[in-house]
Amino acid sequence: MTADFVGFNPLLSEINLCVVWAFTEMASFFRRTIAAKLARTLQQPEEAFLPALSAVPVTKKHQAADFRLSVNTLRTSGVFPSSGDIQLQTDGLVRQLNQDSVVEGISSVNGWINFKINHKLLVQNMLEPLGKGEDEKYGMDSDLLNSLKRGTVLVEYSSPNIAKKFHAGHLRSTIIGNFIANLKESLGNNVIRMNYLGDWGMQFGLLGAGFGQFGCQEKLKQNALQHLFEVYVQVNQEAERNEDMKQTAREFFRQLEQHESEALSLWKQFREISVDEYQKVYKRLGVHFDIYSGESFHRDEAQEVVQQLQSRGLLKISEDGTSVVDLSPDGDMRSVCVVLRSDGTSLYITRDLAAAIHRSGKYNFDEMIYVTDKNQASHFHQLFQILSAMRHSWADRCKHVPFGVVRGMKTRRGEVVFLEDVLDEARSRMLHNMSQTKTTKQMDDIEDMAEKVGVSALIVQDFNGPLLSGYKFDWDRMLQAHGDTGVFLQYTHARLCSLIKRNEGVEASAFDPSLLLQQTSVAILQHLLRYDEVLYQSTQDLQPKHLVNFLLKLSHLIASAHKELPVKGSSPDVAQARLRLFSGARSVLANGMRILGITPLEKM
Incomplete structure (x- = not known):
């Protein structure tokens, strides 16, 4: 703001006020005016008062005030003495503040100071920016919003499992993640929208083994994901009663991990089919992604992560032969996270560690947000714990946004x-x-x-x-x-x-x-x-x-x-x-x- 505005003169004409409006929009002008008045009275910088000022929510047509200030917030921040009767302090401050051509009324109630502003100025200040060809930015030029840090934000959301139709349960992750990405982008951040597909793991061992027995390429051409869904159901039923099928599934996944061509070729076909089908659904939702990633992208890096854990002395071998990280506060193995199976194959957490490390190096993000259901809260807690233990300074920039389940989602045809x-x-x-x-x-x-x-x-x-x-x-x-x-x-x-x-x-x-x-x-x-x-x-x-x-x-x-x-x-x-x-x-x-x-x- 200009020096003239900081020393705001209440005798300025309304015509001259329009010059000031060029620097502000909507609520900012009035917040700054009130903050300047408080700053002069209490000999503090304007910025000390801005966080304590807020617009009064409209609850009825005849509203006595437009803005209010919490004296308790001033006490907490050290601007006001923290001891003494808060209402007496509020009343005392009100007596020191003068009305002017912008602020027409000042009163106090229950530790709050209410400010009533000139409504003619309110109308002009709020509506003046219109008609200048920037309606899409209307309301975004604000001191409050401009105080936010901006940078690169990576948002991971939706993340369905390939070779399966888009389950209704993924709806929440998709639209919540899209909202977060839109919000961050609208406020000036560089947003990377990532769909991290579940495209690796033992489930593909089952699907690969099942397709060899129950699959049909002709049906795959007709209705790909429906056929893969049917195969997956069949193979799971078979695996429950047949140990040989479980072993065949483990062998298929081992072949994938070893990059054997036949297994990889089938997996790639499943992945391409799935992404094509998902994009049709995303288009209907009005959702798009900058990057389609997946667990498979980090299958090799996952092994490197295990080596890094070992070199830092964080990796231990459990009694059943699995490789684990001890997350117990006392180091007594009461709380461990498995990062490698006894047969040497990676897990979801191992690939997530590799993915996070890869993203930090590639995108240098200021914030990374994972959007999944609340059942994965423990997984992300462990993920962030291990990243911190590995001494990655950016671990505290990672955040999990959990959500609850939707109940009773039925169509006329049933569940x-x-x-x-x-x-x-x-x-x-x-x-x-x-x-x-x-x-x-x-x-x-x-x-x-x-x-x-x-x-x-x-x-x-x-x-x-x-x-x-x-x-x-x-x-x-x-x-x-x-x-x-x-x-x-x-x-x-x-x-x-x-x-x-x-x-x-x-x-x-x-x-x-x-x-x-x-x-x-x-x-x-x-x-x-x-x-x-x-x-x-x-x-x-x-x-x-x-x-x-x-x-x-x-x-x-x-x-x-x-x-x-x-x-x-x-x-x-x-x-x-x-x-x-x-x-x-x-x-x-x-x-x-x-x-x-x-x-x-x-x-x-």
Whole structure:
């Protein structure tokens, strides 16, 4: 910020304030103004107050304050004395702060200081950036977001097992990982999206052995993954009652590990078929990857990892001949991690160690995020422990984002196994719902639209609560048009697009902010003040629920504004101002939907 702004003069005219707005956007201007006022009063730097300032959540139309400051946060950070009556301290600080042309009201309650700002300035500051060709970045130029560290972030997600159809259980990893990648990318990070396929291990010993007995190349051409799934089921049943089949499977995997050509050729065929099929599903979900990696890429490096563990004195041989790393605090072998079988073949953890070390060298990441179900929490805990024991300084940059299971996922035909069935069912139900609605437009791409709305519904239902808790799948609730659903978000966005399109040419480059001082319009802008805070909070815990709840609340406020702030029939200057408001709301709604992984529809 400029020196003039730090020494902000409350007597500056509103015209001169527009010069300052060129450096800030949305909430930043007001946070800086309040922080500067506090800095002068308490003789502290502005940055000391910014973390304690937040926009007040909109809970009712008539809201007494726009921003609030936690005095307890100031006490914790050492800006304020930590002892004494907090309310007396709050009241004392309020008496020292003066109102001005920006901050019109200052009050205290329960250890908080409330600030009411000039709503005419609020309207102009929030809506001025529109119409400058950068609507997709609207709301992203924020002191709060600019304080975040940026770098290279590698996100590993989805990671299905090849030679198997895309199981519905992988849906959560796919859409959660996509959200995290989108979020990090939107905030200026260099994001590497990686799909780490389960394409190695004893399961391929079973599949390879099973295909030799039950497989058919002709069936493989007709419906590849379905046939491989059937073979895998058959061979598992056979292996349970036949020890010879288990031995054949072990031998096939040994051949893979030894790079024998016949086994490798069959494995490559399975892998290529699988990736081609998965990409069709990812396209339907609107998901893409920069890299398709897999356990097989690190099969040789896994042996090198074992040697490194041995050279560092971390490798021990257990009684059954397996190679282990002792993770016990006292070194008494009470807690060990097996990294090599007694026959010398590698395990999942060994290949994950090799993969992490490889990625650090190749991508020099600042952060690596693994997105898997919570059942793998112990695996990643051990992985990070071993990396630290190997003295890799970047081990603390690795993070596991776990999630709970989805219960009750069924189609009309019964229990769901494959994700394609879920997507087909969502599209089918959405088409039926749309056919029953009088407002549905006649369109050529109705099936594609129904698919995108169905995916939106899946994502919002999944993201509504804490990831770790899991949830019960509910088709009816998920597809409601007016509940807190993805359908409602899409409907709101399409309605705004329709409103803006019907009034093309009405919106002007200049508008009168005094025409948007009704509580309905102010409530929308007060809510938008929180957008950067919501994104900031989302980066801290990587939970999509914050953004989902923000967008749903925004959609409800927009629905009220549609009724109370009509554009049609209004005078040109009123119509211009209201369209500017709706355009700003649409931009934030669309940006937020894209971060969630939802493609905003312009009509439905």
